[in-house]
Structures are given as structure tokens and as C-alpha cells.
Amino acid sequence: MGKKNYSLERRLQIYVVITILLVAIISSTITGYIYFRSYLNDFYKQADSTLTYFENAILRQKLRDSSSAAVSLASLPEAVNYFSADSGDNLPSALAHSIETNNSMVVLLDPEFNVLFNTDSYDELNHNNLTGFLNRRLARLADNQLSDSMKNRKDPEANTAAANSIATDLSTTKIPDDAFYYGDLMGNLLAMSMVPVNQDGEVIGYVITGYDLTDPAYTEYIGRYFGLVATVFYQDIRVNTNLSDADGKYLHTTMDNDISREIFFENNSYSGHVEFAGKNYIGTYRSIHDNTNTVGALFIGMQVSDILFNLRLSIYLIAAAALIIAIGAILVTRQIISRHIGKPISQMIELMQKMANNPATLANEDISYIGEKNLSKMVQSLKHTAAAIAQDREHLAYLAFHDRLTGLYNSKRLFDYYGERERSSINHAFKAPANVTTVNIDFFKRHKKYLGQQGSENLLLAVSQRLSEVTKEYDCDLYRLTSDEFIICSDTVFSNDTFDQLLIDLMETMHKPIDINNKKLIVTISIGAARRESADDTLQDIMQKSSMALDTAKYSGRNQLAYFDPKTAKMRQRYLRIEEKLRSLQDYSCFELYFQPQIDTSSGKAYGLEALIRWHDSELGWISPAEFIPLAEAIGMITLIGNWVTDSAIKFISHLKSIGINGLHMSINVAAAQMIEPDFVIRMIEIARLRNVDPSEIVIEITETQLVQSFENAAENIKQLKHNGFKIAMDDFGTGYSSLSYIGSLPIDIIKIDQSFVQSLDSDVNLELVKEMITLGQRLGMTVISEGVETKAQLLQLREISGTHIQGYYISRPLPRSEIISWLKHNAAGKYASLHAKTEI
Secondary structure: OOOOOOOHHHHHHHHHHHHHHHHHHHHHHHHHHHHHHHHHHHHHHHHHHHHHHHHHHHHHHHHHHHHHHHHHHHOOHHHHHHHHOOOHHHOOHHHHHHHHHHOEEEEEEOOOOOEEEEOHHHOOOOHHHHHHHHHHHHHHHHHHHOOHHHHOOOOHHHHHHHHHHHHHHHOOOOOOOOEEEEEEEOOEEEEEEEEEEEEOOEEEEEEEEEEEOOOHHHHHHHHHHHOOEEEEEEOOEEEEEOOEOOOOOEOOOEOOHHHHHHHHHOOOOEEEEEEEOOEEEEEEEEEEEEOOEEEEEEEEEEEHHHHHHHHHHHHHHHHHHHHHHHHHHHHHHHHHHHHHHHHHHHHHHHHHHHHHHOHHHHHHOOOOOOOOHHHHHHHHHHHHHHHHHHHHHHHHHHHHHEOOOOOOEOHHHHHHHHHHHHHOHHHOOOOOOOEEEEEEEOOHHHHHHHHHHHHHHHHHHHHHHHHHHHHHHOOOEEEEEEOOEEEEEEOOOOOHHHHHHHHHHHHHOOOOOEEEOOEEEOOOEEEEEEEOOOOOOOHHHHHHHHHHHHHHHHHOOOOOEEEOOHHHHHHHHHHHHHHHHHHOOOOOOOEEEEEEEEEEOOOOEEEEEEEEEEEEEOOOEEEOHHHHHHHHHHOOOHHHHHHHHHHHHHHHHHHHHHOOOOOOEEEEEOOHHHHOOOOHHHHHHHHHHHHOOOHHHEEEEEOHHHHHHOHHHHHHHHHHHHHOOOEEEEEEEOOOOOHHHHHHHOOOOEEEEOHHHHOOOOOHHHHHHHHHHHHHHHHOOOEEEEEOOOOHHHHHHHHHOOOOEEEOOOOOOOEOHHHHHHHHHHOOOOOOHHHHOOOOO
16 A cells, blocks of 8 residues: 555644643653652651651550559569569469550569569569660660760760769669660560669669560551551561461561661661562661660561552543543644644645746735735745745856856856757757867966966956957857866868967967956967867867867967877877876986087187986887976976986086086076975075085076066075076077066076077068167176077177077087087187187188
8 A cells, every 4th residue: 555645734733643642641651650759758758657656655555554553563562572472373463464465574673683573474584684684774874864064075984984873873763764665685576664663762673564576466456557567577587577478377578688787787777669578568667776786677568569559540540631631632733733724834835836836927826815814924925035036046047057257158058068969960960069179278277376366266257258259259159168278169160261360369369468466467378279070070079189189289388279180199198108107207317418508609618508308218219398398397296307407407517517627607497386486595505505516607597487477486586596696597588578577677697599589580670689689688787698509600690790609509409418528628628719700610
């Protein structure tokens, strides 16, 4: 059978019924427990009062009656004489009647406490066995008579003497007339009274009357008149009880060990649960004292089953009352729920379901049929909420397919749109766009670190705006794929010229500096482009090709654009293999430094050396720095490699000095990541000191790109390097927009004219530019080195415009250690000394 689907109203009613029943059960249980505890407390009080009443009203009275009869008889002289004859057979009938009626014992003593007479049951009672008993009794009486001042004395001997004196007096004249106490006499447990017999003002003897607690009549009396169980214990063994089994036989029982310890050793009373002969009882123990010694105990109680029988009716009545109240509450609550809660909530749920299906339709919903006033207000609020939800849905629908920051389409929109085209490709000639272009912001992580979170977001907004302006002209869709990567898709089949122009426009739109937080930044991009080659191509296919082309642009030095061609995949595999090898480097023994000389044409001698890193791998062969340097920067290894280059170059210049080759400068290319390291300057100073190289012999080469990425940090380190004697060179001078501003604000010693200008000196414009750059540098007191001199004609042209320092293949290619040392030794005399002459070379 299926699970029942109760309505909300029915479920509420069920929950309320269960709650009320649980409350009724819990409350009746608590009430019954409280009543039961109260009943037990009352019962303990009753048992205790019964013990007190029996002692005062029964035992004392019995002993008083027996003592009166005995004293009356003993006070007659002839009776005393008669007793002296020790003739128990002729005991006067009055005394015999008293003993028989009260079940008492009688002992007559002379003034010296000698036994004159005792009842038949105690024939063995004599002077000797009374001595200990009387001494204890007298000592107790004496203790009761001691004054507070005597008790507080600190002298034990004085206290003892006082006690003995009082005991002597008590033994003759001062025993009270109604001294009641319990005693252990001749192995029997008795309630006793000892009173003096006076005749003509003299004590002629004493009468001891006692009631034997071991007599069954004692406990029978308690059971008959008080309806309670009673048991007398002598020490811890039962000697009298009215407990009986079903056949009327008295039950044998002993005292529990724990209770016996409380009564006989701790001298405490006890109330609670006990077990006699396999049955459970509740009652009170009272100890029986012989002066200060506990000689027995009396238990009065009731069997637990009898108590429970008395409690059942009360508990049943309490439970019945709780049930009646619960049923009444259920009926009333059910009516309230049905009228004021269940029906209105059901109506409200119906409205909420309508809102869930279409929030906009609830705005015109008629709610007049809802009679509950407060609920009507709630529904009115619900209508306003529905309108807000409808607006939120529109906004969420927008966010689902748009980038939150830039407002461009996001990757979900890209893949959903073309994924749907692929699924319904029967109705489309092509699954994928005609062309895909991937654009990546160069060095975005460094920009973000430099600008901060807000600044980097502003940078992304500026870049996306510029890209959008270009893509709108060509009717292309622009997507922001990841943090710093964009995708451009178009279904238009562009001609080669149009597609080329699109990519060129994208590159040129980034030429202008971007103003971020009052900082002018030159931001470059790398572009990879791919076309759809067949109708079976998917978006993923073309995106993968575009990504490969982007990698080519990046590995080509960034700020480049590249098209996909079949060779790109092979190059990509090579780049991935290079990256894998870089990540697995254990040391830098695979690298080697080559050195390219720089010549001062005015003297013909070597001016310095530029250290250039080379990598030859047994698997991949020669790996160009243009291939692995960008990779090392991307994966965060450029600082480690740069440190190795720095150490090795300074170590080599130190070696050259040790073999007599002096006066050279060592130029070292420093990566941007190195330049902004906090300890870069300290490290350079320490290396120079350890290698015994003067800092003035070391040239730190920087590029405009490095300064753009983090000008403030780099500028501070440059100033510190200059302050400590190092020389600073600006490499690739003339290729950036800010070269002139940098040489004016930084302590530059050397400018190196980029080879692109030197290799096009046949152009009058470039010739004039190079001439101006050389003149500017010389006027500022800087050394100017022209890079990329590959022909004799270029050298002669530079000489004509006063370019005295040159570097290039015409002088020498970069050489390994052993070859550059041979080259330097061979040219020590100045092979190019004649370069300053105006003759053909």
C-alpha cells in the first residue's frame, strides 16, 4: 500500500494530539511520582511517631504499673522480711497479678543492691550479674547530673572525682522515681525502670521492673493496634517479629549488613527499603541503647505490595483526570486548527504554488476570498515578494550568461549556444563559428599584484571595453572566458585581409597607455587565431587550435599574434616538454653561459661582456632562451634561474681577473621578478664581495617592460644598486613609449640601442633616430652601445655618427667560457685599434 498523503490541516491536528498526549503522560507521571514521595515521607513520619508513642504511652505505662505494685508491697516491713526468706512460692497475689498482667519482670534489691527477689524467669539474677548493669546505669545518671562548668573543665582527674561523688550519692538517695531505659540484662533485651523504696524517710531497697522486648506479645501488639510490621533485633539477630508467611508461621530474618553497620557501629537511625525473607518492606529502624551502647534495634514498617495497593487507586485517578483533560484539549484545539489555521494555510499554499510556477501572474490574483484578515495581509506581502522574485529571476537569467564584472558573455553562454547548435546540427550548415580568436592579457598576475584587487578589476574593464569597440565593428561576439582571457567568435567568413585587419586592430587598440589609479600602464596582449576548416569542426576543435596559436604568441615573447598552422601542434608539444623539463630540474648543470663581447671602437679594445644563458638538451637539442625564458616566468622559476646566471657571471669575471684579464664590465640581464625581490640588492652586494669583484665592474641590464610591470619597486632597487657602485643599463632602448622618461628619472649609466634600429640604418629616418639617441646619451654622460651590428657597413655608419661602442655578430657571436677567454687574449693588444681611423676596414 502507498504511503498516505495527509493534508496540512490533518498533519497539524495529528501533531497537536500527540503533543497533548505526551504532555498528559509526562505531567501525570510527575504528579504520581510527587504523590508517591509524599506518601513515603508521611509513612516514615507515622512509623517514627508510632515508635515514640509506643515507648511513651505503652512501655512506660506498663513499667509504671508494675513498679507501683512492687513498691507498694516492698514498702511493708513484713514483706521485706518475707522477701528475705526468699520464698517465691508465697509471692503475694498483688505482685503476682501485676507481673502476669503486664508481662513484666520484678527484681527487689536491698540498699546495698543485693538481690532479695526476682521473678521465676530470672532466677539466675544475683548481685554479681547486676553489678555491671548498675554501674553503667549509675554512670549514665551521674553524667546527666554533671553541671556545664564541670563538663568544660580541662582536668580529667577532677571530672572523674566529681562523677564518682555523684554516683555514690545516687546509689543511696538520688535515683529518680521514674527512670526509664533499655538494657541488656542476662542476655535479654528489656525496657526497664529502677525506683527506690522508702520507708519512714529511709531507702529500704530498690525495685527494678522490666518489660521483655523479646516477648512476642510486644510485636503482636504493634501489629494488632497499628497495622504495621514490627521486628525486634537483639544485636543484629531477630528475637521477636510479627512477620509471618501464608501458613501463619513467623518468618526468620536477619539484619542487612549495611543497615547493621549504620545501627550498631555508626549509632544512626535508618529509613528506607529493606528485604526480609525474600519480601520487600519500607519502614524505619530505631536503635535500642543500653546507656551509650547500642544493644538492639526495632523496625516498624509495611510491605511494599501493601503500600502499592494503597497507591494504585490514587495513581489511577490522577491518570484518568489527565486523560480527560487531554481529550478536552484535543477537541478544542482541533476545532481551532481547522478554522483559523488549516484552511487559511491551505489557501496560502495554493497561492505560493502559483507563485512558484509563475511569480508574475500572482500580481493580479484576487485574494478577496481569503477571510482571515491577518492572512490577507500576509498574501498581500506575498504578492509584493512575487513581483520582486520575478525581477530577480530576470537578473539571475542575465547573470547566468553574462560576466558579472564586464557584462560580456561568459563561458556558459558560449558553450550553451554552440552546444545547442551541435545538438541540432541537421538544421545548421556548420556546428562551429567560422573563426575563433583567443586574447590573453600579458603578465596579468603581476599587474594584479601591483594594482591590487580593485585596480586589477578596473584594468579588466578597460581592456574589455577596448576589445568590445573593435569586435562590434566586425560584428563579432566577445566572451570573457577566464580572469585574463577572452574569446572572440564570428560566424562571418572573413577574407584573409579582413581577418588580418581584425587582429591588427585588436593589437593596436592596446598601444595607448591605460590610466589606473593615476598610473599610466602599457598593457600588452597576446593573440591566437584559428579558422573553421570543415563542417565537422566543433567549437572545442577550433578553440583548441586557437589556444595552440596563443601559446605560440606567448612563447615568441608576448605582445604578439599568431595563426594556427599544422606546425603549431608540434611546437606546442615541444613547449609542453620544455615546461616539464623545467619543472623537474634538480640543479642547473644543464645550463651554460655564453659571453658576447662589446667593443669600444675608439680604442679597439673590448669594453665588456654580456652574459647570455644557453640550454642544450639531449632530447630536444638547443632550446632558445625565447622558448624557455617565458615559460620559466610563467611557472615562477625565472628568479631561481636568474640567480644562477647572476652568480655564474660574477664568478666568471672574477676568474678573468685571476688570469690577468682586467678592465672589463660584465653585463647581466635581470628579470622583472628578480628586480622587485626585497633582498635583490643585498644579494648582489654579497656576491660581489665574496668574489672580490668591484660593483662598478657589474652592469645590471633592465628593460622598459620590467619597469612598466612594477616601476616603484624596481626604481627603488635600481637606486640602491647605483648607490652601492653597480652600473645600470637600459636594454632595447627606443622600442617603448616611456624610454625617455625613464632615463630622466632613473640613474642610468648605459643605454643599449635596440638592434631593430641598427639593422635598418639604410633608412634615413632610422639613421637620424640612432644619431639622435647616441647624441642624447652622450650629452647625459651615458655610455651608448649599439646592439646587433652584423655588417661592416653598419659599423662604418655608426662610426660616422660617433657611435663608439658596439656589440654584434660582426664583432663576435656569443661564445662559451673557453672560447671567449681565447678571444679576449687574442684581442688584448687591440685588434680593432684602427677602427677609429677613417680608412676602410
